[in-house]
Amino acid sequence: MHxxxxxxxxxxxxxxxxxxxxxxxxxxxxxxxxxxxxxxxTLLVFPLLREIKRSPEQLAESIGNHLVQNDESIIAFNVVKxxxxxxxxxxxxxxxxQSIFETPNYGHLSPSKDAATIMVEFSSPNTNKxxxxxxxxxxxxxYSVSKILEANGNRVIKTQIINDRGIHICKSMVAWxxxxxxxxxxxxxxxxxxxxxxxxxxxxAAYKKEIAVLVSxxxxxxxxxxxxxxxxEAQEMLRLWESGNQEVRSLWxxxxxxxxxxxxxxxxxxxxxxDSYYYxxxxxxxxKEIIDKGLAKKIFYKKDxxxxxxxxxxxxxxxxxxLRADGTSVYMTQDLGTALKRVQDEPRLNGMVxxxxxxxxxHFKVLFLILQKLGFDWAQALYHLSYGMxxxxxxxxxxxxxxxxxxxxxxxxxxVQAKTISESVGKLEDLTPKDRKxxxxxxxxxxxxxxxxxxDPKKRILFDPEASIDFNGNTGPFIQYTHARIxxxxxxATTKITAIDFGINLEAKERELIKHLGRYPETVSLAAAxxxxxxxxNYLYDLVKSYNTFYQNVTVLGSKEVEQKNFRIALSKxxxxxxxxxxxxxxxxxxxxx
Numbered sequence: 001m002h003x004x005x006x007x008x009x010x011x012x013x014x015x016x017x018x019x020x021x022x023x024x025x026x027x028x029x030x031x032x033x034x035x036x037x038x039x040x041x042t043l044l045v046f047p048l049l050r051e052i053k054r055s056p057e058q059l060a061e062s063i064g065n066h067l068v069q070n071d072e073s074i075i076a077f078n079v080v081k082x083x084x085x086x087x088x089x090x091x092x093x094x095x096x097x098q099s100i101f102e103t104p105n106y107g108h109l110s111p112s113k114d115a116a117t118i119m120v121e122f123s124s125p126n127t128n129k130x131x132x133x134x135x136x137x138x139x140x141x142x143y144s145v146s147k148i149l150e151a152n153g154n155r156v157i158k159t160q161i162i163n164d165r166g167i168h169i170c171k172s173m174v175a176w177x178x179x180x181x182x183x184x185x186x187x188x189x190x191x192x193x194x195x196x197x198x199x200x201x202x203x204x205a206a207y208k209k210e211i212a213v214l215v216s217x218x219x220x221x222x223x224x225x226x227x228x229x230x231x232x233e234a235q236e237m238l239r240l241w242e243s244g245n246q247e248v249r250s251l252w253x254x255x256x257x258x259x260x261x262x263x264x265x266x267x268x269x270x271x272x273x274x275d276s277y278y279y280x281x282x283x284x285x286x287x288k289e290i291i292d293k294g295l296a297k298k299i300f301y302k303k304d305x306x307x308x309x310x311x312x313x314x315x316x317x318x319x320x321x322x323l324r325a326d327g328t329s330v331y332m333t334q335d336l337g338t339a340l341k342r343v344q345d346e347p348r349l350n351g352m353v354x355x356x357x358x359x360x361x362x363h364f365k366v367l368f369l370i371l372q373k374l375g376f377d378w379a380q381a382l383y384h385l386s387y388g389m390x391x392x393x394x395x396x397x398x399x400x401x402x403x404x405x406x407x408x409x410x411x412x413x414x415x416v417q418a419k420t421i422s423e424s425v426g427k428l429e430d431l432t433p434k435d436r437k438x439x440x441x442x443x444x445x446x447x448x449x450x451x452x453x454x455x456d457p458k459k460r461i462l463f464d465p466e467a468s469i470d471f472n473g474n475t476g477p478f479i480q481y482t483h484a485r486i487x488x489x490x491x492x493a494t495t496k497i498t499a500i501d502f503g504i505n506l507e508a509k510e511r512e513l514i515k516h517l518g519r520y521p522e523t524v525s526l527a528a529a530x531x532x533x534x535x536x537x538n539y540l541y542d543l544v545k546s547y548n549t550f551y552q553n554v555t556v557l558g559s560k561e562v563e564q565k566n567f568r569i570a571l572s573k574x575x576x577x578x579x580x581x582x583x584x585x586x587x588x589x590x591x592x593x594x
Contacts, residue, residue: 008073008092009028009030009041009043009067009071009086010028012067012070012071013025013028013043013063013067014028016063016066016067017048017052017063020062020066021051021052023051023052025048025051027047028043028044028048029043029044029047030042030043030044031044032515033085033086037078037080037083037085038076038078038085038087039076039077039078039085039086039087040086040087040088040511040515041085041086041088042083042084042085042086043060043063043083043084043086044082044083045059045060045063045082045083045084046082049082056081056082057079057081057082060079060082060083060084061079063084064077064078064079064084064086065077067086072089072091073088073089073091073092074086074087074088074089075087075088075089090504090505090506090511091502091503093506093511093514093515094500094501094502094504094506094567095502096514096518097500097514097517097570097571097574098499098500098502100514100517100518100574101497101500101570101573101574105581106517106520106521106574106577106578106581107151107520107521107523107524107578107581107582108151108524108581109151109152109153110153111150111153111154111155112153115153115154115155116154116155116350116351117154117155117156117157117346117348117349117350118149118154118155118156118157118349118350118351118352118353119156119157119159119342119346119349119351119352119353120142120145120146120149120156120157120158120159120352120353120355121142121159121160121161121352121353121354121355121356122138122139122141122142122143122145122146122158122160122272122355123135123138123139123142123160123267123272123274123355124138124160124161124162124163124355124356125160125162125163125263126163126164126166126168126169127162127163127164127169127193127196127255127256127259127260128168128169128171128172128196128197128200128259129172129193129196129197129200130191130193130194130197130262130266130406130407130408131193131263131266131406131407131408132404132405132406132407133390133392133404133405133407133410133463134357134389134390134404135407136270136390136407136410136448136452137387137390137452137461138355138356138357138387139267139270139272140270140272140448140449140452140453140586140587141355141385141387141452141453141457141533142158142272142353142355142385143158143271143272143273143587144449144453144533144536144585144586144587145353145355145385145531145533146158147584147585147586147587148524148527148528148531148533148536148585149353149528151524151528151585152524152525152528154528157275157276157346158273158274158275158276159274159275159276159277159278159342160274160277160278161278161279161280161283161334161335161338162260162277162278162279162280163280163334164256164279164280164281165238165241165252165280165281165284166238166280167234167235167238168200169252169256170234170235170237170238170241171200171203171204171207171230171234172196172197172199172200172203172255173199173234173237173248173251173252173255174203174230174233174234174237175199175200175202175203175206175230176196176199176251176255177251178206178230179199179202179206180199183195184258185258185261185262191261191262191265191408192257192258192259192260192261192262193258193259193261193262193263193266194262194406194408195258196255196258196259196262203230203234206230207228207230207231210224210228210229210230211224211225211228214227214228238328239326239328242327242328265408266407266408269408269411270407270411270445271445271587271589272587276345278338278341278342280334280338282341283334283337283338283341284329284333284334284337285337286336286337286338286340286341287329287332287333287334287335287336287337287338288323288329288333288337289337290336290337290340290374291308291322291323291333291336293374294310294322294370294374295308297374299370299373299374300322303325305325306325306326306327307321307323307324307325308321308322308323309321309322310322310366310370310373312366312369312370315369317362317365317366317369320332320366320370322336331363332363332366332367332370335363335367336367336370336371339352339367339371339376339379339382340376343376343378349378350381351381351382351383352381352382352383353383353385353531354382354383354384354385355385355387356384356385356386356387357386357387357388357389358386358387358388358389358458359389360384360386361384361386364382364384364386365384367382368382368384383531385457385531386457386458387457387458388457388458388459388460388461389460389461390452390460390461390463391460391461391462391463392405392462392463392464392465393462393464410448410465411444411445411448413465414444414445414447414448414465414468414469415440415441415444416440417444417465417466417469418440418441418443418444418447418469418477419436419440421443421469421471421477422436422439422440422443422594425471430593431593439591439594442480442589442590442591443469443476443477443480443591443594444469445588445589446476446477446479446480446583446588446589446590447465447468447469447475447476447477448465448468448476449476449586449587449588450468450475450476450479450537450586450588451463451464451467451468451475451476453533453534453536453537453586454474454534454537454538454541455534456532456534457531457532457533457534474541476588478541478544479540479541479544479579479583479588479590480583480588480589480590480591480594481594482544482547482548482579483576483579483580483583483590483591483592484590484591484592484593484594485551486547486572486573486575486576486579487576487592487593488592488593489556489557489569489572490569490572490573490576492557493557493569495562495565495566495569497566497569497570497573500566500567500570501563501566501567503563504561504563504564504567507550507553507554509546509549509550509553509554510550510554510567510568510571512546512549512550513543513546513547513550513571513575514571516542516543516546517543517574517575517578519539520539520543520578520582523535523536523539524536524585527585533585533586536582536585536586537586539582540579540582540583540586543575543578543579543582544579547572547575550571554568556568556569556572557569
């Protein structure tokens with residue numbers, strides 16, 4: 001249930017126009033009244049002039065007079081050129097609020113039997129290094145979009161493709177084999193993904209030294225990059241892996257398992273989870289089968305060196321490599337196989353959303369086009385949720401590698417920051433040490449996720465940890481603090497609200513809050529249509545600002561009129577519920593006390 005002005009006023013206005021002017025109007029256009037004018041809802045009169053030959057002012061006056069005389073919901077009107085601004089009664093808003101108040105899980109739909117099934121892919125890391133700040137944006141964005149799609153009545157499968165094979169994986173393996181002396185995560189005292197990442201960095205440093213030596217001996221740099229012993233060893237290891245060499249496969253399984261255990265810790269700390277996993281090591285072979293079929297259908301072609309390509313120049317793109325000359329696969333090979341495998345696993349799949357950075361925009365244009373050329377109807381329902389990169393203010397939070405901010409380090413640093421700020425502004429005396437620790441984590445993650453999600457996914461983000469954790473302004477902690485304030489207020493109220501008294505008079509701030517609540521369902525719907533958690537985040541901020549203005553200007557528990565007090569408690573309770581539910585769509589927890 002939400003405030004549907006169209007539904008309430010559509011039929012009466014059409015009926016009046018039909019009897020008064022003998023016309024049949026199919027569509028009326030309404031919009032929220034602009035702030036500089038008096039009124040709640042505005043009817044656009046100009047579109048009606050095609051059927052009714054009157055001046056816009058005359059027509060608006062006649063409709064306004066009829067509504068005031070015949071509809072108790074309309075208490076006044078004014079005309080501004082071709083716009084009819086209608087002022088609605090308190091009783092109208094109180095009835096709307098009662099419907100909102102009585103609706104369980106207001107604004108969210110439950111999946112029906114014939115609900116669409118949508119798979120959302122996010123995270124999708126390489127198994128050669130830990131997750132970093134860019135992965136955090138990917139994870140919180142993909143997880144939030146999954147929750148928003150679910151709230152719109154879809155069945156959602158959260159998944160990832162783990163890039164667990166390829167030359168980058170072999171680089172870590174070669175470095176560990178050559179320099180590791182059997183080191184394990186337990187021996188090193190670090191997470192498995194961090195240990196493997198350490199050897200990826202060691203490989204890069206040793207590889208650059210080898211290149212420098214070859215260049216100093218007179219070799220061109222490009223040739224040196226190809227002939228350095230380490231890269232040749234990594235390429236040979238990849239060939240051995242693809243041929244099923246047992247020794248290489250065993251080392252690969254050992255090191256990947258270290259990484260998976262490290263990733264799971266990070267996901268748990270970040271508060272994201274998955275319903276299914278796909279592995280490049282399993283899907284790339286299916287991709288090779290697809291390429292064989294494409295060759296047979298002459299959709300793809302083979303060059304003299306044996307490499308396989310697709311020519312997309314007639315579609316405004318270029319030629320794309322699908323299989324290297326030595327028969328090894330590329331990312332496109334794997335992505336073709338993964339897409340087909342998912343449809344085979346989920347025959348009822350209605351769509352797939354790929355949460356991947358905007359540097360891969362072209363890749364996904366090509367992927368979707370190839371799948372369409374191969375004749376897969378479901379390829380029309382694929383969507384690339386493209387997002388911008390994340391930057392940090394210079395000089396802050398340097399990582400182990402010196403270039404990329406480690407996800408674990410960032411979360412830990414922000415939790416420490418949340419502790420410092422909470423202790424300086426909060427009343428934490430009544431909390432146990434464990435509850436305090438949980439609260440610091442909740443505030444830190446709320447700050448981190450909200451700062452990222454309030455920005456449109458397509459935009460690049462300059463992430464400022466200090467600004468994100470401020471308890472004032474457009475931040476996660478500000479929203480969390482408002483929720484905690486309302487929950488504390490409700491706990492102090494002893495009245496159980498069962499019904500709303502329609503005879504009370506509303507303050508302007510109360511009407512505004514009801515309007516804000518009324519916009520929640522359409523906000524959830526719009527966020528799904530645009531795959532944009534920013535729409536939810538900005539709605540949340542507006543709702544919280546509106547509540548705080550209400551709280552500062554209106555007495556809740558101290559109201560002398562019982563009916564007025566009960567209504568304000570009920571209004572506060574519903575606002576807290578919507579803050580909690582909307583925050584949940586962003587993957588953010590809201591504490592009951594702070």
